[in-house]
Amino acid sequence: MRVCLGYVALALPLPSASKTLTYTNYEKLGSNALPKLNDIILNNFHNLKEILKYNYANNVHFYRLSHHLIPLATHPSVHFDYIKNYQNYWQEIGLFFKKYNIRTDTHPDQFCVLNSPNKEVLNNSIRILEYNKNIFNAMEIEGKVILHVGGLFNDKEKAIQRFIKNFQKLDKTLQEMILLENDDKVFNIKDVLKICETLKIPMVLDYHHYKCNNEGEDIKDYLPRIIKTWNNSGLMPKMHFSSPKSIYAKRSHSDYINAGDFIVFLELLKNFTDEIYIMLECKAKDDALFRLVRELKYKTNYKFINETTFVV
């Protein structure tokens, strides 16, 4: 099995590409607000380019874009054309992704709730999805958006049906962009798998969330079906992996990956797929990735193709 590792949003040695501006501060600035916003955006673009160069130099070909690249892009009261105003920057970033062969996706924060019974929340969620579509289009890359099912609203079956109904009403271009991930509290792998099979969309298994939220099901019984959801997507399957902070704070993410647990997972996974992209979700970001690789090189005889890709 060929494994390709990736990390999320920040490269520790470099400045952040997701500096933000809150609406309150934006309003306080008066006529200086848009120039300030513009400064922050240009800075984020610059820092993102540096992160992509850093990724390429370190053989990282899987990287999640922070969706805070453009602050206030989806705010109802802030009007600016975040695509046209920065067309050259989008093109340039897109070229970096293509030239460096870096697979990417985004993961909107908690306000994107596609199964909300509240119309305003739903509309806002769609606006967030459109933002993602717009930036992928501007960069001319095939990015995907990873979503959770959303809220429980006291009735899981109804909540699932509402997700399905709202998904089916989305524009086809938005539908094609969405991947669905199991969460750590409500929608477990069985729930998400059922939705993914119904809607024919790929499922992103989050192993850490599975550990937090399950009904005693054995992951190996579900891996074949999870992998199968990727069959007609034209994409290599991807999963998320992280380690719990402690046995007490089980849901929190640890700074680093527990290499032993990771090896056990890979040894199981290799029975079900020939290729996997694994996004590591750790506080220590790229550092966690490189540290894990050093440990794998020492503890296993995996054959390394480059710094972040190897064969199990």
Next chain:
DNA sequence: CGTGGTCAAGCGGTA
């Protein structure tokens, strides 16, 4: 100079 509260938005869970 360092710390803690606040910021557009939603949920479920815990004390």
Next chain:
DNA sequence: TACCGCTTGACCACG
């Protein structure tokens, strides 16, 4: 019932 985490950082008031 009120806060916490999810993710993640700026900026302000305060000590």
